[in-house]
Amino acid sequence: MLLRLEAVSKRFGRDWVLRDLSLALKRGEVVALLGPNGSGKTTLLRLMAGLIRPTRGRVERRGRPLFLPNPPAFHRHLTAREHLLFDLGFHGAQGDWEAALARFALPPDLPLAAFSSGMKKRLALARLLLLRPDLWLLDEPETALDQEGRRLLLEVLEEARKGAGVVLATHDRALAEAVADRAVWLGAA
């Protein structure tokens, strides 16, 4: 089991955002988180990543998680090449950054401040593929991607599920139906 949540609840101030949520994820599984704005999808991903702690309940994780926020966060003054080299060094990983950038049709030497939002999303996917986490935690990975970017995303998710587990938050029902084994609906807590 890669990830197990047992009766997890989360409160910010006086407001309960998540209540009594249990869920388990194995390698090879893709789970979609669906629900309206403010229903707690990002909060749940951050709990799964270990970035925040539950108010009640337990989060158990095996392996290395990587959280992809929406929009993705990068050091704006680095180029794509510099950023991927930094990421590989930081994670003690090795990988062919040149091939990764070529696959996503990204320029290696342009500062990321000059990247469009779709280019940043593509770079985030390239980074995930290079770093190969055990647990992919993706917040609205489809936003800002064009048709070719979406095709690449579907390809990446198929590759991810071979060795890892994936949880993705999305408003895109078609994407959830295309890639997810099951969906978790978050309503009002």
Ligand SMILES: Nc1ncnc2c1ncn2[C@@H]1O[C@H](COP(=O)(O)OP(=O)(O)OP(=O)(O)O)[C@@H](O)[C@H]1O
């Ligand atoms: N750090 C925080 N402090 C206080 N409230 C927070 C914090 N983070 C999230 N919230 C609140 O928790 C609720 C759920 O937010 P969250 O971002 O998880 O929703 P979401 O389902 O991802 O929404 P969206 O579909 O708009 O991205 C919102 O009411 C939000 O204001």
